[in-house]
Amino acid sequence: RFASKMAAKFQFLIIALVFDLSKSDVYHYHLNMKHYGSEENLRYRQSGMYSSSDAPSKTAPGNGHSFIDFGNLEFQVAPGFLSMPFPGAVTYIEVAVFESSHFHEIGVDIPGAASKQYCCTPWVQNHTNCHPNRGLIRNLDQSKSSTNETIEIMRVPVPLTPGLKVRMKHVAFEELEKKPYSKFKIRESGLYTLLIANCDSVNPVDILVTGETHWMNPFGYLPGELYGMMPFFGVMASLYAVMSFTWLVLCVCNWSELLLLQGWISLVLFLGLLENALKFGDYLKWNSDGERVSSVLASSIVFGATKRAVSRVLVVLVSSGYAVVKPTLGTIVPKAAGLGFAYFSCSLIYDLIVGLPGNSKLLGHPSVLDTLTLLMVLLATIDVSFYAWILSALVSTLTFLEAKRETTKLTLFRRFRAVLVISVAFSCIWGLYSVSASAGGYYEDHWKSAWSVNAAWEVIYVMLLVAIGFLWMPSKNSQRYAYSMQLKSYDPDEFGDGDDGYEEEEGDGDVDAEYGGALDDGGVQMIPSGFGEKSPQGSEKLT
Numbered sequence: 428r429f430a431s432k433m434a435a436k437f438q439f440l441i442i443a444l445v446f447d448l449s450k451s452d453v454y455h456y457h458l459n460m461k462h463y464g465s466e467e468n469l470r471y472r473q474s475g476m477y478s479s480s481d482a483p484s485k486t487a488p489g490n491g492h493s494f495i496d497f498g499n500l501e502f503q504v505a506p507g508f509l510s511m512p513f514p515g516a517v518t519y520i521e522v523a524v525f526e527s528s529h530f531h532e533i534g535v536d537i538p539g540a541a542s543k544q545y546c547c548t549p550w551v552q553n554h555t556n557c558h559p560n561r562g563l564i565r566n567l568d569q570s571k572s573s574t575n576e577t578i579e580i581m582r583v584p585v586p587l588t589p590g591l592k593v594r595m596k597h598v599a600f601e602e603l604e605k606k607p608y609s610k611f612k613i614r615e616s617g618l619y620t621l622l623i624a625n626c627d628s629v630n631p632v633d634i635l636v637t638g639e640t641h642w643m644n645p646f647g648y649l650p651g652e653l654y655g656m657m658p659f660f661g662v663m664a665s666l667y668a669v670m671s672f673t674w675l676v677l678c679v680c681n682w683s684e685l686l687l688l689q690g691w692i693s694l695v696l697f698l699g700l701l702e703n704a705l706k707f708g709d710y711l712k713w714n715s716d717g718e719r720v721s722s723v724l725a726s727s728i729v730f731g732a733t734k735r736a737v738s739r740v741l742v743v744l745v746s747s748g749y750a751v752v753k754p755t756l757g758t759i760v761p762k763a764a765g766l767g768f769a770y771f772s773c774s775l776i777y778d779l780i781v782g783l784p785g786n787s788k789l790l791g792h793p794s795v796l797d798t799l800t801l802l803m804v805l806l807a808t809i810d811v812s813f814y815a816w817i818l819s820a821l822v823s824t825l826t827f828l829e830a831k832r833e834t835t836k837l838t839l840f841r842r843f844r845a846v847l848v849i850s851v852a853f854s855c856i857w858g859l860y861s862v863s864a865s866a867g868g869y870y871e872d873h874w875k876s877a878w879s880v881n882a883a884w885e886v887i888y889v890m891l892l893v894a895i896g897f898l899w900m901p902s903k904n905s906q907r908y909a910y911s912m913q914l915k916s917y918d919p920d921e922f923g924d925g926d927d928g929y930e931e932e933e934g935d936g937d938v939d940a941e942y943g944g945a946l947d948d949g950g951v952q953m954i955p956s957g958f959g960e961k962s963p964q965g966s967e968k969l970t
Contacts, residue, residue, distance in 0.1 A: 452642040452650055453717030459505055460520070460623060462631035463546060471622040473527055474642050475651025475874045476613045482645035483654060488715060489645045495524055495621060496641040498596030498609030502585045505633035513587040518630040520585055520623065521563045522595065524611040525578040527618040527871065532566045532578060546626035563624040581608050585634060594638070616651070618874050641717065648717035649710065655878040657710040663885060664707045667700040670893070677901040688749065689901055691741045695892060698734035702727050719784050728778045736771035738892070739813045740764060745843065745895070746820040751836060752827060763816075770809045777802040817847070839898060846894040850887055857883050 452474065461467040477483070478493055485491035502520050523533065534545040537554050547557035547564050557564045563580055581599045596609035613619070625634050644651055674696055678685060705727035713719050743763045749756050780799060821844055828837040861880050864870060870877045 452644075452648040452713075453639055454642065455639045456500065456636045458636050460625040460634040460636055462633050463548070463626055463628045464631060468625040469545060469622065470636075471620050473618050473620050475653075475877075476617065476619045476642065477644050477646075477651050477654075478613050478616045479645050481616055484646035486646050489643055489647045491645045492643060493613035493645050494641075494643050495611040495613070495619065496609065496643070497522060497524070497611070497621065498594070498599075500595040500636060500638040500640065501592045502583055502595070503592045503635050503637075504585065504587060504589055505635045506589065508633045509587060509589050512589060512591075516587040516630060517584040518587060518625075518627040518632050518634070519561055520583045520625055520627075520634055520636075521580055522583065522599070523563055523578065523580045523620075523622040523624065525620055525622075526615065527620050529578055530620070533622070534564050535566055545624065546628065548626075548628045561627045561629050563622075563626050579608065579611055587630060587632065592637075616875075618652070618871065647714035649714035652874045652877045653710075655876070656882065657707070657714060659878070659882050659885075660703050660707040660710060663889070664700065664703040666889065667696065667703050670896070671696045671700050674896065674901075681901040681903060684903060685901055686751070686899065688741075688745060688751070688899055691737070691744070692892075692896055692899060695734060695738055695741060696896075698730050698737065699889070699892070702730040702734055705730065721783055724783060725779065728782055729775060732771050732775040732778060735774060735888075736767040738888070739770060739810075740767040742817055742847075742895075743813065743820060745899075746817045746824060748820075748824040748827070748840075751839075752824055766809060766812060766816075770806065770813070773802050773805045773809065777806065814851075821847070843895070843898055846891060846898070850891045850894075853887050854884075857887070 454472065458470060459467075460470065476493055476495070479485065479491045482489075482491070482493070500522070504518075525533070534543045535551070535555050535557065536543050537551065544551050544555075545564055547560055547562050549560070551557055551564070552560060555564075562582065565578060565580060581595070583593065583595055583599045585593055599609055611619075621640060623636060642648065642650070644654070646654065649657060674693060678689065678693065705723055709719060709724050709727060712723070740763045744756070744760070745751075747753070747756055747759055749760075777799065780795065780802075821840070825837065825840055825844065828840060864873075864880075
């Protein structure tokens with residue numbers, strides 16, 4: 428049963444070509460429905476809809492009401508298809524609304540047919556006794572139970588007169604009961620489908636569909652499968668605000684002790700705050716009136732791509748010991764910046780194509796799918812390059828610190844390594860879960876939690892950021908981790924061949940307090956990087 432259900436949906440997807448998953452819940456139409464016999468005579472879209480009884484919220488503008496209103500759809504013969512009118516003649520368009528688990532009840536399988544048949548033509552009627560002629564097939568063999576009550580099929584007569592529009596709420600009627608019908612009330616929560624079919628084989632013409640449909644949930648226009656994203660981004664924006672304010676206070680209080688890496692962390696926090704605040708505002712606007720502001724959405728996408736790119740560069744620099752083990756990284760910084768820019772470019776283009784509502788109709792085009800596939804391959808390649816680079820750099824840094832016996836810094840980088848290992852483990856586990864759930868059709872039955880897939884990645888990211896921020900938190904002892912040399916008292920008799928009296932910093936072993944607790948260098952002078960002042964004797968301290 429499951430295999431046949433999946434096969435039917437796959438076949439229908441091939442015919443429909445365009446599948447739009449709720450980019451806006453005031454959905455504007457301007458599409459050309461091809462005549463019967465073409466591969467574009469069926470179009471549909473889906474969205475998660477809550478019933479009033481189990482909605483997570485019943486606030487304005489939904490106020491507890493849930494429905495799909497398609498009364499403002501307008502139909503006319505496609506311009507240029509007919510050269511002259513045919514008074515009194517009509518062709519029929521059908522609009523079906525149903526809960527998506529009943530997909531298999533639309534259309535029939537005929538032995539010997541190349542694919543499932545969705546339109547009742549004379550040939551299909553001879554094999555199946557389908558009804559009505561010239562219309563969409565509702566599989567009556569599977570309607571003996573009450574489940575088929577969730578399927579409504581409306582028939583719209585469209586005059587064969589060029590330029591003459593008909594509005595659905597004025598002329599449509601429910602197919603079986605012959606009553607006017609233009610609004611579908613949601614009585615049970617689920618993924619719902621609105622299907623438009625041009626099945627008339629007697630008067631086959633192209634039909635231009637314009638107008639709009641309104642998908643109202645009890646809490647507003649936001650699609651049910653995405654409702655959780657609105658409070659999630661609200662919480663994330665608040666969290667970033669608290670983190671940014673706390674980080675700012677620490678930076679101001681320890682201004683003279685700041686490290687360069689702490690400036691990079693400040694930038695990532697600022698970008699995260701902007702991204703999540705804009706996304707929260709976008710979801711609020713979407714829920715209130717069903718429309719999205721492309722400029723706000725595009726800005727959040729830009730800030731998000733920038734944040735992810737800067738974060739990857741930051742982790743490379745930290746793993747390489749920048750400003751902590753080494754004063755400079757030579758060509759590593761421009762190489763890391765170049766790889767980060769490549770990631771930013773690919774990620775930005777991909778997110779703009781997928782994320783902007785105006786592009787939803789393009790996602791079914793083969794050229795666009797090829798472009799998205801290429802971008803995904805490039806992003807995966809860049810990410811693998813980053814991961815390999817980070818691992819190699821971190822191993823080298825730990826090896827260097829162990830050889831120099833710099834215990835304080837070694838402990839810090841070991842903790843950093845543990846944070847990375849935990850985040851990678853969580854990422855792998857969640858990635859495998861997401862792939863296996865998607866392949867098994869899990870989200871069709873668990874659409875209410877589909878939003879958590881992307882949300883989990885944001886949680887993993889912010890946990891990693893919090894851990895890095897905690898390890899490199901601004902404090903009065905921040906300069907303990909700056910690149911420095913230790914200067915011992917000069918004693919000529921003490922030096923051997925090649926010994927110039929300088930050695931690398933050694934930690935004091937007490938690292939459980941704030942950044943190692945109070946400084947106690949045992950008379951050894953610490954000289955942080957960035958300071959090259961002259962001593963009274965004229966010799967320059969090493970940096």
